[in-house]
Amino acid sequence: MSLSDDERREIEAALPHYPDRRAAAATAMRIVQRRRRWLSDEVLADLGEYLGMSVEELDSLATFANMLFRRPVGRHIVLVCDSFACWSLGYAELRAAIQTQLGVGLGETTSDGRFTLLPIVCLGACDRGPALMVDADLYGPVAPPAVGAILEAYA
Amino acid sequence: MSRAMRPDGQPAFLDDYVAAGGYEGLGRALRELEPAAVTQAVSDSVLRGRGGAGYATGRKWSTMPLGRDAPRPKYVVCNGDEMEPGSFKDRFLLERNPHLVLEGMILAGFAVEADAGYVFLRAQYDQPLACVERALAEAYEHGYLGSDILGSGFSFDIYLHQSVGRYMCGEASAMLNALESQRPNPRARPPHMTGAGLYARPTVVNNVETFAAVPSIVRNGADWWKSLSMTDEGGTKIYGVAGRVVRPGCVELPMGTSMRELIEVHAGGMQPGYELRAVSPGGASTAFVKAEDIDVAMDFESMEKALSRLGTGTLVLLDDKTCPVGMTLNLLQFFAQESCGWCTPCREGLQWSVSLLGDIEQGCGRPEDLDVLQEHVWLMGSDKTFCDLAPGAMQPLEAALRLFRDDFVQHIEEGRCPYAPGDGSDAPAEEAAARPEATA
Secondary structure, three states: OOOOHHHHHHHHHHHHHOOOOHHHHHHHHHHHHHHHOOOOHHHHHHHHHHHOOOHHHHHHHHOOOOOOOOOOOOOEEEEEEOOHHHHHOOHHHHHHHHHHHHOOOOOOEOOOOOEEEEEEOOOOOHHHOOOEEEOOEEEOOOOHHHHHHHHHOOO | OOOOOOOOOOOOOHHHHHHOOOOHHHHHHHHHOOHHHHHHHHHHOOOEOOOOOOOEHHHHHHOOOOOOOOOOOOEEEEEEOOOOOOOOHHHHHHHHOHHHHHHHHHHHHHHOOOOEEEEEEOOOOHHHHHHHHHHHHHHHHOOOOEOOHHHOOOOEEEEEEEOOOOHHHHOHHHHHHHHOOOOOOOOOOOOOOOOOOHHHOOEEEEEHHHHHHHHHHHHHOHHHHHHOOOOOOOOEEEEEEEOOEOOOEEEEEEOOOEHHHHHHHHOOOEOOOOOEEEEEOOOOOOOOEEHHHOOOEOOHHHHHHOOOOOOOOEEEEEEOOOOHHHHHHHHHHHHHHHOOOOOHHHHHHHHHHHHHHHHHHOOOOOHHHHHHHHHHHHHOOOOOOOOOHHHHHHHHHHHHHHHOHHHHHHHHHHOOOOOOOOOOOOOHHHHHHOOOOOOO
């Protein structure tokens, strides 16, 4: 499973933003993850070879970063904010509504592979709490009954 | 800073920005000023960093090596990682007025004779990213960025870098590691970043709002900027209010506006049925201020006198229906989860604090737990840890033990949380197990 031409092209386009290939590793992992949803051992090995880095070097960053996934995830990522602002504005009820709707707990993926539900601390939208994000879309404030309609839009 | 912002809430792109006087400061600096004069103007304005620490911006810039013998390349980095819970002002600026931040960075680049800049955006800031991306394209197209900017001979590039996540990346030296694609542990200081920062080159790191303040200082002068403030600390500030108020949101006001005015006037006061109990004044790492003390002016010095910090200046309110112990537990869970594990007090101490707070919240706390928590406040105080993460975590804990003592005692004596049941606080183990970045 080597890197696709598309992936290489996009990484090459980002390389001039950094003084060397190694420094582009985080961005390269983002690029690959955007296409494959998660980073398998195989793809890290390919990336390491491509960037001149060991798998361990890449993994030391990948396992630290909360938005790089080293396990399979669903087609859409649902982030529910549990920061103290959202917590005080109804996080528990919002989270319960999402879990009921999806039938999964935090850190789990729906059986149809459509959604992965993850906790996130602060979306920088405290004035719109309780907030959630689906992929790149921010929602807030979200009343628990609105959860179904929001998630429905993501096939 | 909000001058070019559109009333309809849409981003102000180049036409709106230029119509409101945007890039005039840059034009003036490139035509009339030496780089050191720009730094002098920022120093004279007494601008202090808006990321929370409040370091004097001009002083920071003036430690960058200048001239032909200075090491090259030099960098300017904009900290847009805004990930501390209760911080939401940089999103407001980046989404509503992205060119202002870019102009501030270009002026900083000119002042310290830098070659390139990076905007470091947090992983979840896709909307701000889209706004900055478009603003960057416009700025290049119209000659505000790139080589020979506005025919001045000064060349400067700005690149966007989106984080792969973790609160630690917002710590300036850890951010530089993150930009280099290294594990974002904080770096030891010295060397200071202006001596050896990004790729060991001289680097200025400032917060989004700090850069946003620079264009109008250069355009209108330091005295004008100082005159905007209600106190000795110059200028204006993007404040915010979140919680059970009528109109939560961000607003630009004179530095030193009182906390009461923010809550009661600009946020429309508390929602019916809710009373104000306390305020987290500027992010999770700032100490609570009690409702009786909200006449305090929101500037750096006044907030310190109130035994807290200005931090980011975005208020999160604790109302009388929300458990202060539960809120403190939630805050400490955040810090424990985000500890990088580099130094022992933080790695072990935060987990232990969470465990004790969890016991108390769940009704199985013991009176002596309060003494142990108090001891942790000392154990993880300033200068006992490698970076400021754990000392930051101790600020709300210290304040909670001081201000909400009766609530802690009531939890322990009654063996339950007296507030609404099912308040949503999680056992930390459950949260940790739910994080998918760990290898399967």
